[in-house]
Amino acid sequence: MDVSKVKGYTLIELIVVIVIVGTLSVTSAPVFIYIADDAETSQTISTMSAFKNGLHLLHVKSIVSGTDTLDINNTQIAFSGDGWPVGSSRNSQGCAELWDALMDGVGDINVVQTYSNNLQPGWNTYAHQDICAYINTHEDVPVAENDAPHFVYLIDDMSFPGRGLNYDGKAGDVIAYRIE
Template sequence: MLKSNLNTKGFTLIELVIVIVILGILAVTAAPRFIDLSGDADDAVTHSMMGDFKSGLTLLHTKYQIRQTSPISINGQSVTFNSEGWPTGSTSNSAGCAEVWNQIFSDPQPVNVMNDFNSPLAKGWNTVYYADASAEVCAYLKSSAAGNLSGYTDPYFVYFIGDTNYATYGYTGSPGDVKMYNL
């Protein structure tokens, strides 16, 4: 015969409710510290903008291939191209990179023009131009706060205006290439 143990005890309903409430409080307060999705969202924005930039760049290049002249007036904007047919901006500096940004996007987000790598980053989009005998590039960076470029670790993309083999930053590309860095 089976014996029944009448002294078996379990948790009361109140004890279970208290444990669930405590776990809920811990989840609400501790989970955001362990699950920070804002960085992933910022990375996704940079990837998306790079894709849009590439598409716009290809459209401008196609218009140059059809017309074979520079500059070309497109939607009331004068777009300057290099000898390979890639947009360069009217000046060879960071302001020219900002021009390319504004020509590519129909409703561009504001972009801060950095004069050089020592210029401060503004919150939002920033651009900086670099050229020497081995490189000619425009870099586009999205910063979540004002700061400086030294130690920048977020993803950013680079538009290669000319043939580039700049080993210091690992920039290698041909005119028209757009590549992501700091993935």
């Protein structure tokens, strides 16, 4: 057998093909990574828009009905003095209740109780002061170490600096963070 040829190709031809395939893989890998990041960002933005629209509908429903609680999908949703939904409480569980009431069909959400608890792959919620944060991640890392795109819902007017971000806004604001 002639080792200078493999299945009809010369060693030079094979080396050229390997160099071309290697070059393509090195140059296309970052593009694939950027596409994956763009998909995560796009999903966060579209989910945030749906969440925000649902919040505004509940806000109007609360004002029109003149009540401070509503039953949404078998969950009692309470409202702030300004008519913004808060769930049954102003904690991570209340944020999850808002998710369940507003995002029917999107899927379950993991409830993270403290800043040092780990996020789970998929959607997570974490409450701090009067902020509900909604984070979609593929990593199993503590909230404090997470860099995924996310959005927050401000139940009341507030300003809170955290991890190089300034969570600042008015009651009812839904704001995206780490969106590149």
